[in-house]
Amino acid sequence: MWDQITLLFKDYTFQIVALGTGFLGLLSGAIGTYATLKKESLLGDALSHSALPGIGIGFLIIQSKELTGLLIGATISGLIATAIIQLMSKKSSVKFDSALSLVLSSFFGLGLVIMTHIQGSPNAQQAGLDSFIFGQASAMLVRDVRLIAIIGTIIFLLVIVFWKEFKLFAFDSDFGRTLGFSGKFIEFLMSTMIVLTIILGLESVGVILVSALLIGPSVAARQWSNKLGVVLPLAGAIGFVSGISGTIISSIGNRIPTGPSIVVVLSIFVIFSLFFSPERGMIVKRSIHKKQQKNFMKQIKSLEKEHGK
Amino acid sequence: MTIITEITLIAVVVSIACALPGVFLVLRGTTMVSDAITHTVLLGIVLAFFVTQDLNSPFLIVGATLMGVFTVWAIETLQHTKLLGDDAAIGVVFPLFFSIAIILITRYTGDIHLDQDTVLMGELAFAPFRRLTVFGIDIGARAFVTMMIILLVNVGFVTLFYKELKVTTFDAAFAAAVGFSPVLIYYGLMTLVSLTAVGAYDSVGSILVVGFMVGPGLTAYLLTHQLKKMIGLTVLFAAVNSIIGVRLAFAFDSSIAGMIAVVTGIVCLLAFTFSPRKGLIQNSLNRRKRQKEFNEKIKKVY
Numbered sequence: 001m002w003d004q005i006t007l008l009f010k011d012y013t014f015q016i017v018a019l020g021t022g023f024l025g026l027l028s029g030a031i032g033t034y035a036t037l038k039k040e041s042l043l044g045d046a047l048s049h050s051a052l053p054g055i056g057i058g059f060l061i062i063q064s065k066e067l068t069g070l071l072i073g074a075t076i077s078g079l080i081a082t083a084i085i086q087l088m089s090k091k092s093s094v095k096f097d098s099a100l101s102l103v104l105s106s107f108f109g110l111g112l113v114i115m116t117h118i119q120g121s122p123n124a125q126q127a128g129l130d131s132f133i134f135g136q137a138s139a140m141l142v143r144d145v146r147l148i149a150i151i152g153t154i155i156f157l158l159v160i161v162f163w164k165e166f167k168l169f170a171f172d173s174d175f176g177r178t179l180g181f182s183g184k185f186i187e188f189l190m191s192t193m194i195v196l197t198i199i200l201g202l203e204s205v206g207v208i209l210v211s212a213l214l215i216g217p218s219v220a221a222r223q224w225s226n227k228l229g230v231v232l233p234l235a236g237a238i239g240f241v242s243g244i245s246g247t248i249i250s251s252i253g254n255r256i257p258t259g260p261s262i263v264v265v266l267s268i269f270v271i272f273s274l275f276f277s278p279e280r281g282m283i284v285k286r287s288i289h290k291k292q293q294k295n296f297m298k299q300i301k302s303l304e305k306e307h308g309k
Numbered sequence: 310m311t312i313i314t315e316i317t318l319i320a321v322v323v324s325i326a327c328a329l330p331g332v333f334l335v336l337r338g339t340t341m342v343s344d345a346i347t348h349t350v351l352l353g354i355v356l357a358f359f360v361t362q363d364l365n366s367p368f369l370i371v372g373a374t375l376m377g378v379f380t381v382w383a384i385e386t387l388q389h390t391k392l393l394g395d396d397a398a399i400g401v402v403f404p405l406f407f408s409i410a411i412i413l414i415t416r417y418t419g420d421i422h423l424d425q426d427t428v429l430m431g432e433l434a435f436a437p438f439r440r441l442t443v444f445g446i447d448i449g450a451r452a453f454v455t456m457m458i459i460l461l462v463n464v465g466f467v468t469l470f471y472k473e474l475k476v477t478t479f480d481a482a483f484a485a486a487v488g489f490s491p492v493l494i495y496y497g498l499m500t501l502v503s504l505t506a507v508g509a510y511d512s513v514g515s516i517l518v519v520g521f522m523v524g525p526g527l528t529a530y531l532l533t534h535q536l537k538k539m540i541g542l543t544v545l546f547a548a549v550n551s552i553i554g555v556r557l558a559f560a561f562d563s564s565i566a567g568m569i570a571v572v573t574g575i576v577c578l579l580a581f582t583f584s585p586r587k588g589l590i591q592n593s594l595n596r597r598k599r600q601k602e603f604n605e606k607i608k609k610v611y
Contacts, residue, residue, distance in 0.1 A: 042341055042396045049516070084578070092587050097396075098527050101340040105520025106574020112517075112567030113558075120562050134411070208348070208516070212404030219393045219401055255416050260408035267405040274392055282390060 004252055014251055017137050017204075020145040021243035021262060024201050027152045028210075029217030029239025030159070031197045033232045034190055036218045037170040042097070043082065045211035046104040048198050050081030052111025052207055055132050056118060067144060067203065070132075074199050081107050082191065108207075135206025137247065137258035148200050155193050159232075166190060167228055205259040213239060216266040223277035242266040313559060315437040319453045320551035320569060323433075323509050324521055326460035328547035329467060330501045331522035332540055335530050336478050340523045341396065342384060345403035346499065347506040347518040349380040352410035354507065370455075370507050377503020378496065380406065433512050433555075433565040452512045459508040463501055467540070470494065475536055513566045524573035525550065531580040531587050550576055 008014050035041050051074035058073025059065065081103050088099035131139065159166065168176040169186045177183045194214070201210040221235035246262030253261075275282050310318075334340045353376025357369040380402060387398035433452075441451040448454060467474065473494050477484040481491040506518045513521060529542035554569030561568070582589045 036394060036397050039394050039396060041394065041400045045344075045400065087589075088581055091589055091592060092531070092581060094527065094531070094581065095335075095338040095340075097338055097341040098335050098523055098530075101344050101519050101523040102527055102574060102577055104344070105517050105524070105570050106577075109517055109520060109564075109567040109570025109574070112564040113561065113571055114563075116564040116567065117561055209404050209408060211400060212408075215397050215400035216404075219397050223392060256412055257415050260411040260415075263404045263408040264412070267401070267408075270401055274387075274390070280392060282392070285390075 005248065008248065008251055011251075013138070014247070016142055016145055017140045017251075017258070018244050018247045020140045020148055021137055021204060021247045021258065022240045023145065023148045023152055023243075024204060025213060025217070025239030025241070025243030025262070025266075026236045027148070027155065027239070028197050028201055028213040029221070030232050030236035031155065031193050032214035032216075032239075033218040033221070033228070033235045034166060034170050035194055035214055036222070037228075038190075041211070041215045042100055043085070044194065044198055044214040046085060046100045047078045047082060047195060048202065048207045048210045049104045049111075050107035051075075051078045051199060051202055052108055052132065053077050053114055055202075056111055056114030059118065060114070067147070071199050071202075074202060075195060077107065078195050078199065082195070131206075132202055133207050134257065135202065135204050135209065135259040137204040137250075140204055144203065151196055151200060155196065158189065158193065162186065162189065170228075205262065209259045209263050212263045212266065213242075216263070216270050217242070220266075220269045220273040223273040223280060238266070238269050242269060312437055313555070315450065315453075316433055316565065317552055317555045319436050319450060319456070319512060320433055320555050320565065321548050322453060322456045322460055323512055324525070324547035324551040324569065325544050326456050326463055327505055327509055327513075327518060327521035328525040328543045329460070329463045329540070330498060330505060331524075331526035332529070332536075332543050333474055333478055333498055334502065335523060335526040336536075340519065341399050342381060342499070343502045343506075343522055344519040345384060345399050346377040346380050346503045347510075347515045347522075348403045349406040349410075350374070350377045350503050350506045350510065351515050352376055352406045352413075353503075354510065355410050355413045370504070373507040374500060374504045376406070377506060378500050380503075381496065381499045432514075436512050439511075455508050456512070459505055463505065466497065466501055470497070474498070513569075517566050517570045520570040520573055521547070524570070524577050528573075528577045528580045531577070531584045534586070546573075546576060 032041070032044070035044055054073035054075065054077030055070045056073075057077070058070040061073070062069040085096075085099045085103050088094045088103075089096040165176070165181055165186050166189075168179070168181065169183070169190065173183060173187070176186070198210055198214065201213055205213060217235040217239040218231065220238050221231045224234060225231050242262050242265045246265045247258055249261045249265070250256040250258040273281070278284060331340075331343075334343050350373045353373030354369060356376070357366075357372030360372065361368050363369070383402050384398050387393065387402065388395050393401065436452040437450045439451045440447050441449060441454050473484075473489050476487070477489055477491040477494045484491050484494075502522070505522075506515065509518050509521070525543045525546040526539070528546045529539045532542055533539050550573045551569050554572040555565055557572065558565040558568035580588070585591060
């Protein structure tokens, strides 16, 4: 087993894929912190599903599987979907989650229509286009990892430069506006970061599971600290570790897809944090609750004695 | 009966069966919980298959439905801990179950007659070829018979518990005060949702089911204020959307369920824009009118 792992780390393909998924986990864990704080974590789910028609249309236009072209298509259709969701939930009595589910399924349906249409056409390059639905981390190339690294660095620089502003708007956007910060600009910057992170994850983790990468790390990290300065890097670290260990598991095991195994590792982090966090964990809370009950019973009994029943 | 008529018929039955519980999901604002259910029943289907070894077994449907109910319970429990946001709870639970299902399917894909693509995307085009025979007599396409039964169950539930559903949906606190149990009705509804999702997975696929559930209900919600009218409109839209969708899918030679989902989305967006009561245009007209009135009032005062 151990030999297998050391051998694995020397393997070139593995190094590329692990680096890619690790970066991806780091990025989405850190950026996802803003999404969960803003209570918009499911928006990521809708967004990733809505990217599918963009990928199909991008392929129809450029007639090749050139990643950048497909990702631009995905970004555009993701942004259109977000705009429709915001419009529906803000300008009418439609609830946010209804708008989410409607847009998610219609766009995904459109994606399927385009994909099945392409599959009927004679262009031989289309094979493997549907790997975007489940993701195919093992197909990652050096240039993909480079793309993730470049965009990731830009996003992290933005986070450092606008740290104060992002923090303010993640917690209390109204207060931010009253202080005179430009709400529209900051909100646009934040959602663009989230969209880009999701799009980068599409190829390796797939449309359906990429939102888990966004939500899981921050939920786990949130249990260990109340400070954004701790939660955000911790979420990044959890994402990074999950990305790499998921890749290791899928490389060692027989026929285990990478995306799902990353999600399973991530979920173990989440469950562990929810149970065992020293301050707010479920186990600590339960024991505090029991103690309080005991104390209360004691007080009642002593009162009973005092008043002679 | 030609193939296309039979496909249309199956599509209509599937759509109406899905749309009926969807009415209450839209009104309650729990559609994303149903999205989670439609993903996790996949794990139920796989696990139940390991036990029954038969994709056509009724126990498979029961087992998978139970997984849906378990999902609802897990999400609710997480939400009650207040350790994470309500939406994050949904986003944590379903990817885990779904991932386990995908891993199991990929690992044992040789042994199971289940592959990712059909389970997730479904294929209505093949539905008429999977026949159901009882004592050697062909009684129709399997998808049609299964979904017809599920549709009847849904209709039965909604008519029997109409009053309870109505009162718990619009005012849960009042319902609890008068002696109805909102929790029981909620779980009943969610059981139906997961039963329907299980029944629909091989024709529609587990991702699009949520669109079939939410779309027609949301369209009807935008057009009326009355529950009974809303249910009627929902059934109507479900049927019309799927008839148009099947025709278009044949014209473009593409995924049928996908096309129905697209038509559903477009129809709903049209209702959202043009609805005479709650539509986008009407709303902005109303706002302008109010602004004008307000301006005139202000002018009068000065």
